[in-house]
Amino acid sequence: MKKIGTEIRSWVTSIVIAFGCALLIGVFVIQPTKVSGHSMDPTLHDTQRIFISKLSHTFRYEPKYGDIVIVDSRVDRARSFLDDLEEHPLISLFKGGDDRIVYVKRVIGKPGDVLEFKNHKVYRNGEALDEPYLNEPMNYTSPDKVTVPAGHFFVMGDNRNNSKDSRNIGTVPLDHILGIKM
Template structure:
């Protein structure tokens, strides 16, 4: 094998290794792809939609109310997509089919169905924990459920920022 052939092979190996390293760093620290499974975020997100999730958003700041986030669900070992409703140290109450934060009614233009308690009792979100709900409150396993409850900050993977698919719905997510 000639010297130039060896140099060409080494060059290709370096290029491929660099590409894998960049892809690993991007997926680990910058963004990931999420797939919407189930009806819990309707009418905002629907089954089969593909989203880009920013992991950087929460490396530089905390989740905000109404952010759509991807959560690592340790119980079912899968990712969930939910909306942040209550922040740490806030009092969350559900009464008269509505959500109240620190005693004030939360105006939610993104939901079409009432919010039922589902055995949730008024509570204050602990430090570093968030209260999350699906937009389709009838079909959502969320913080009202004992199996999920308040979500620890470390289990929030990132913020859903862009819808890739379907193409006719591509764009930023609100």
């Protein structure tokens, strides 16, 4: 009987350690995620699985222009470490996480950039962006210029005519950029 108890304790310990390692890796290093919707067509497709590097979020370094990022769309609230834990796939599996708050988008503007939307194109600092990943012209235009504030980023989906992005939610703070597609 004592041998069975030792064996069970050994298994439980191994499972707890494996769960802890998976949690740490998923929160700080790399995490799988699923694309939900068509806002990144044709680059990424609905239900496609991708891996994101969490190192940019862990060490707070800025993404580059054109990077595909995963963002917390609740830009009007502060994020905490508890948010990072709750969004981990293992935790959200038990908790029933809300995938609708996490968007997959492309970085278009960085702090200090001035963006314009005219002639079916995006202009950054007066220059039209070359965006070969788009499959149709953007229907959105605006007479207003957007200046990206310090510590924030402007993100857009590749399917510009079917994307909820910074045009809707506003600029995204650096701490709301959860990772970069690998």
